[in-house]
Amino acid sequence: MTLRFRKYSWQLAPKVIKDIRQAVFIDEQRVPPELEWDDTDEIADHFVAVTSDNTPVATARLFRTLDETGHIGRMAVLPEHRGQGIGEAMLRHLMAEAEGEVEDLHLSAQEHAVPFYQRSGFHVCSGPYDDAGIPHFAMRCLAPELVNNSFSAERPRRRPMILGADDQSWLIDRDHQVSPLMDSLIGQARQRLWLYDRLLDHEIYDRERFRDLLSALARHHRNSEVRLLIHDDGPLVKRRHQVVELLRRLPSSITLRLVNDDYPAEGHPFLLVDREGVLVRHRFDRPDGFAGFADSGRVKLLADTFQRMWDTARPSLELRELPL
Structure with a gap:
């Protein structure tokens, strides 16, 4: 599937960003609205993935803290568009956006999504914790540029830079x-x-x-x-x-x-x-x-x-x- 990614500030973000998050997090996963919408939206860059016919299918946000750490969050793909590699494409686009800006990327992953993020070089760096009633793990990638460059290799890595799993030097x-x-x-x-x-x-x-x-x-x-x-x-x-x-x-x-x-x-x-x-x-x-x-x-x-x-x-x- 051909995707394009559009980037917005929260002030100029189209309504579709809120619509996708409403559908996935609040309606589907039962996250309380007061937890979904927070002050971080104001300082983050927001991304929308659209198909070749301009249909919005996914969203995510990326922001940087004072310690020069990047944070990825609110990644959501509409249910009818899942299983087509859209989430992975969005994640790698965010990693490319962070390239040259930060050397440490963090995210909070729902327990079932941990293997998904490991496929893009994020490793677990915490025990399980509860967020809006859903088990989560903190994950980070300490080499986003190297990992991103590896995706185009002839022999793709199954879980790049994951200890005990990445068997390619x-x-x-x-x-x-x-x-x-x-x-x-x-x-x-x-x-x-x-x-x-x-x-x-x-x-x-x-x-x-x-x-x-x-x-x-x-x-x-x-x-x-x-x-x-x-x-x-x-x-x-x-x-x-x-x-x-x-x-x-x-x-x-x-x-x-x-x-x-x-x-x-x-x-x-x-x-x-x-x-x-x-x-x-x-x-x-x-x-x-x-x-x-x-x-x-x-x-x-x-x-x-x-x-x-x-x-x-x-x-x-x-x-x-x-x-x-």
Whole structure:
């Protein structure tokens, strides 16, 4: 089906946007009107999908918060037009709209729709919660541009960047690809994150989102274990790296050690997430490498290597002596 998408502010939005939301959310799903219409409508961009004969079939909204996070909501396809890929086309159009503007997209998904959003690279990032009497899950995509670009590949991904499900490797050959792939892996970690690198480079690791993802794993997941294994802690001390605060405040969950140079060390950096996620760079000073979201065999091999280096490593005395 050929679709076109039209974008409006709430002040100039046609009545059909309200009509579609009324039909789907209020009439069909029994959402109370006072919950359906909210102040967010005033600050959001609103989209309508129309067919080749200008028939409106779906709507959605997109807005950005002060922390530069994008939020997708109120996605609705009229019942008589479902099952034709319209919802997926609308979602991907919204992701394209957000490209270059935000690197983190959030949405609230009804429980039955979780697999639908996973097909477009959104992962679950909360437990179930009630919204207007309907079970929901918070979901996010930390690499909307990379995911969107993957849709045109010859071999489409079934669930791009979903830990344990996406079995195709993501090749890395540009600096800007490293952080979103790394964040997408860490954002889905449930217990283990092991990182090995020469140092915690400013561009890759001294970022608010990296810090926040580590903090969330350490604070909110039982028995979580974050291990950082590096060769040089000097830059951490000099720059007051954002990871330093976490190391001091969450010492039982986040640990940093220095490689013992008297023992063999791996010649390239890597990140391991739980039992299936991996990101490998072939050299310390270049981005080239790959990421895998369902690569348990490689994770096991690298975990054995990491453990051997970890067992002979030593703590950072300089970081231990820094005041809070």
